[in-house]
Amino acid sequence: MSFLDQLKAKKKCLKSTVTNITHADGSQKQILLTKTGDEVLETSRVQLKSKTYGFIVDTKPDFVPACISDDFLYLGSQDAVTQENVQKYKFTDILSIGIETPPSDIDSNAIRTHYVACLDLPETCLEAIVRQSNQIICDVHERTGRILIHCNAGVSRSSTICIAYLILEHKMSFDVAFALVKSKRECIRPNDGFLKQLKQMDHSNGV
Structure with a gap:
């Protein structure tokens, strides 16, 4: 038997294989593929019982x-937007960066x-975003709110706005501003593009 004939023979004797398929919604199915002659047949399909997601689930509010x-200046995640916090911390304003103010029980009249629109992408230009945000923050400060x-x-976008405010309005260096915000909220991590732009905002350069 020639080498080519041997390969053809082995091709027809391939072992069955199990493959997991993950769909866009995070659900998974397991299928068994079996080689029969020159055809690959799906002989069975099983829905996996484990609960899976196509995104990270925040299980710790x-x-x-x-x-x-x-x-007067507070930083948090969207979970912090509650009527309880509004009353406890006496918030007069909420600034949502890149995400609409989440539905909650807060009294919108009070x-x-x-x-301020902002995508959490390294290529997002911060100049107009920071200018608009700083105007809002300064206005609140003037109103003693x-x-x-x-x-x-509360990790990348909103922390970036807080750091930019300290650099541009309080004339802090990037290192000092970043260290201050991180000491208050340890989990902050502006994306690499934001970090680069924040460093360029040092008070000696401006924006």
């Missing part, structure tokens, strides 16, 4: 905001809400 500056700044997780 983050309700407590961090006071960043002068008992607090001002603001929204208290503002909660949040995004989705």
Whole structure:
């Protein structure tokens, strides 16, 4: 038997194999593929019992905001937007960065809400975003109000806005501003593109 004939013979004797298929919604199915002659047949399909998701599930709500500056500037996740926190911390304003103010039980007539569009992508230009956000923050400060700044997780976008505010309005260096915000909320992590732009905002350069 020639080598080619041997390969053809082995091709017809391939072992069955089990393959897991993950769909866009995170659900998974397990299928058994069997080689029969020159055809590959799906001989069985099993829905996996384990609960799976196509995204990270936040199982630990983050309700407590961090006071960043002068008992008026607070940073948190969207979980911190609650009527309880509004009353406890005496918030007068909520600034939502890149995510609409989440539905909650807050009294919208008793607090001002603001929204600034911002994608959490390294290539997002911060100049206009920071200018708009700083104007809102400064206005709250002048009114002697208290503002909660949040995004989705309170890790990248909203922390970036807080750091930019300290650099541009309080004339801090990037290192000092970053260290201050991180000391108040340890989980912060602006994306690499944001970090690069924040470093360029050092008070010696401006924006």
